Structure formats: structure tokens, C-alpha cells
Amino acid sequence: MRYFITGCAGFIGSNLADRLLSEGHEVVGYDNFSTGFNEFLVNANESSRFKLVKADLLDKDLLIAAMKNIDIVCHMAANADVRYGTHHPHKDLEQNAIATFHVLEAMRENGVKKIAFASTGSIYGEAEMIPTPEHAPFPIQTSLYGASKLAAEGLIQAYCEGFDFQAYIFRFVSILGERYTHGHIFDFYKQLLNDATRLTILGNGKQRKSYLYIQDCIDGMLSALQLSTNKVNIYNLGTDEYCDVNNSIGWISEFLNVSPEKIYTGGNKGWIGDNPFIFLDCERMRNLGWKPKLSIREGVTKTIKYLTENPWIMEFRE
């Protein structure tokens, strides 16, 4: 099969590319390298079945031209920064909603009918049902990130109805593992690298979080693509366990063999629009026979191990 991966030089995109190439598929990667890394494509670049297009999703003409002879689009590109949405509201709209619209239009232009989309558990806002199933009550958005992903989901669904597309929408918890470069775990590691004696924690440390390991995430996506046959296939992707921020700090500290003083900024939210608890009901995904192989702790540890082995990443992230 010929896959087109947007955000191919990013965390999830590059891991997905490696997996698909290892299974013998052809992959066209598309990335503007705004947050992606060439280093993540070292494996992919060794394959003759991999082609990279350095371009922006906001450039619709380039996108249309790049998406030739494709069987399925995996739209992984995003502004994945939940926290700073209010600093630049246009960024979520452009990079998540409008970029997705361009992907859909490029698909239509090229006769591509199948799309997998990286959505988010943030879309459930402050969910009334926890764990939250896909058919939870119609949520109220609490972040520009969530709102822009919701916009993208809605557009994709409307294209399924209007243009006979088939969609696989995955609502992720936070994903961890090799090539992870942003979020709680990254921030904590970076702080400890600068000063292992103290750690500032946004909120009270009791915010509960659910994390999924990247390879488990990819297993889940590929299972659904293979086994689910509806017009619109929506799947939560997470683990059946969760931890709180203090747990993850403990695991990180243990792995790094440090004992920082913990300074809490207070409150039950890390920042405005932070969801105190994203915990997804993944029964629909499990019913496909999928289950995660790694625990949250194993995922956190693998992530920190990767970061310690790849110090170059820290130089590129403020």
C-alpha cells in the first residue's frame, strides 16, 4: 500500500513511517519541519520506498501535487501544543483545522478516499463520564487545541458523508516513547537536567494523566485500519490505567537517581484549559483484539531512557 503521512518528521509520524516501511509499504512523508526533526527520519531515509516532501500543509497546491497515487492518508501533523493555545489562537485554527481542510481537499483532488487522523482525548473537554467513551455526552471545549481538533474531526466526517470518504479518527491520550519531545514528562526531564535538586510542578501534582506507549499506539491504529469497516470509525486510544503527576515524577526521579525538592504552583489545573483528568474508555479498541503491551510506568521509563540517550533533542527545545 502507498501511505501519505503528514507530520512525518514528528514523534508519531516518524514512528508510523518506520513501522509501515518495515512492513513493506511505500510511504510519502510530508512535513514543514516546524517541530519535526531530520534525525527522526534516519531509518526511513534508508528505504527506497520512502519519499520525503518538505512543505507546509497551508500550501494547498504543493500538497495536492505531493499526494499522487496514494491509497491512504495518515494525517498526523498538528500543532500539538495544548498549553499555549491562548498565546496564539490562530495557530491551532491554521495548523489543525485549516491544514486538515487542505488535506481533505488534496485527497478529493487526487481521488484518495481513506484517511486516518490523529485526534485527541482533549476533545472531551472536562468530561462528565470517566472513563470517557466515544459516545460520551456532547462535550464543551476547554482548549483551542481541543476545539481545533474537533473542527478537523467534523470536517473529516462531513467529507465521509459528502464525498464518500472513509475515516479512522483516533482520540489519543498523551503518547510517550522514543522521539517524544513535548509535554509533562519532557518538561520534568528538562528541569532536572538543568537542576536535579528542584522541580517546579504546575498545579498540585495530583492531576491524573493517562499515557500510551508509541508502539502500542501504532498497533492500535493499524488494527483499526485493518479490522474496522464503517464509513466513520472513531476510536479512543489509551490505557486502562492512569497515574498522577507525582507518580510520573517518582518514576523519572528513580530512573535518573535524583531526589528533587518538589515545588507546587497549586490548584488542580496545571494551566487554564488544562484538563484535570483525561481517561478514556478504550473498550471499542479492545474489542478489535488490541491491548497495550507496556504499562504507563514502562512507557515513562522508556521515554526518559530515550531522552538521556539523545541529548541533542534538548538543544532544539526551549
Place this chain on the structure above:
Amino acid sequence: MRYFITGCAGFIGSNLADRLLSEGHEVVGYDNFSTGFNEFLVNANESSRFKLVKADLLDKDLLIAAMKNIDIVCHMAANADVRYGTHHPHKDLEQNAIATFHVLEAMRENGVKKIAFASTGSIYGEAEMIPTPEHAPFPIQTSLYGASKLAAEGLIQAYCEGFDFQAYIFRFVSILGERYTHGHIFDFYKQLLNDATRLTILGNGKQRKSYLYIQDCIDGMLSALQLSTNKVNIYNLGTDEYCDVNNSIGWISEFLNVSPEKIYTGGNKGWIGDNPFIFLDCERMRNLGWKPKLSIREGVTKTIKYLTENPWIMEFRE
């Protein structure tokens, strides 16, 4: 109070302007006249408390400049054409989602914190629960119109959380009455005006529809604005009754004293993405003490009466 009404020269916007002016408020109207009519502002223009700005919502700078000293924005402007979404997908995205983003940014720029928004029952897609309450299961979008309104709702909600806005989101059924210029009833009237002996009906005529009379709609919006105090206030706005397409054709024919031959195109949907049945649970709105004064039949009849008395409208609509 000083109101800012987008889509002020449109069906709902102009009626809302008239009502607010009659209650002694000041109104700044904003419209690009893409589908609005100067004729709808004849009453408003007589008031010294009314000011009109002819400009486009996609021109953010003009919008920011126009929105000075405003207490509340009533964002009624939209591409309200559900049916032809697939003919020009960018139109819904631009005129509903991106335009709403500009409204929100203009509010932020001007320190306006309160917004009323005209959303739609189309947002529930093919609802699993009928009548459909506001907290229905997370829907799947079936039209670009619904998807773009969902995108707008999500953005508005995120601004409430991120920038301390207060929002009133109204999910309308189809609205009827004076200045109504598009939709089923309009199409039927136009056909009968050309040839009273035959009427082509998309679908099988059994599509059930719920309609609300414009003044009842405005009563509902103003009730919620006065009585509801949450950060995000979401209200369905419709009637507790419904009719099918054949009913409304009967009422129209009776009012016009014609007996057309009915030609059905067949199927249970009028077009791709048409919702066979939008019927909203309006208990939340009723709990504010609101209820519609007119029946669907009375609304349909008033609409046809208005169209017969204003033949100029037909010249401007293809």
C-alpha cells in the same frame, strides 16, 4: 445596551436588530450583503440608535475597527446553505468557522466578553436520540454546514475557558417567518409561482422537519441572554411539534389555493447530507419560561403570506 449584530441584513439578524431597537438598545450592524438585503433594514435605518457597517467578516481589521464600545456580540452571519456544501467546501469553512474566529479575535481586541451565536440542529448529524437534547451522545457530522458550525461552537467555548468569555449558543431548527429567503418553504413557493400545476419534491416527502417562527426564536434568545448565567450556555431552540414535507406542501397549497401534481425524486433524504429528521428537545429552553407562540402551520402560513406580499425577493434569489 450596545449590541453588535453580524449578518444584520439577513433574515434572523435584521429581525433581531428591529427587536433590540424597539426595546431601546443601540445596535451596530455588520454585513457584507452577500445574501442580506438593504430592504430588511428599512425599519432599523429609521433609528438614530442604529449604525450599519458594510464589510466582510473575513476582513479582520475592519471588523476590529467596527466593534468599538460594544456590550454583546450577536453573531448571526453565516453561510446558511446546508444543501450545497459539497459544491464549495471552502465556503462553510471560511464563512462559518474562520469568520467566527475573526469575531472572537475582534472581541478580544476590543474587550467584549459576551457572545450570542446562531448554531444549528444540523450539528447533531443523524441523531441517535430524538428528540435530541443538548447533551446527546457526541455526534458525527453529516454536512459541511454542521461541521463548520461545530467548529465555530468549539472555538467559542474555548474562548470562554481561555479568555473568560461568556457565550450563548443557540442550536436552531429551521426558522420561518418574515424575511425568510431560503430553504424548503421558499423553494416550494418559488416553484409554484413559476408553475402552480406541478411541484418537484426532493426525496419522498416524508422527511420530517421542525420549524420555529422568527419572533419565537428571538424571544428564546433574549430569554436566555437575560436569565441564563453560565459561562457556556447552550440551548436548543425549536418547537415541540414537527411536520413532514407533505404537510407543509399542503398548507402552502391551501394558502395559495393551488393543487399541484406532486413529483417525488424518491429516497428518504432530499440530498446527500440532508438530515431525515431534526427534532430538538427544547426542555432546557422551556425551563426558562419560554415557549413558542405560533404553531408550525401558523409559521408556514405567515411565511408564504410574507413572500406573496414581497415579490421583489423572488427576483434576487435564483
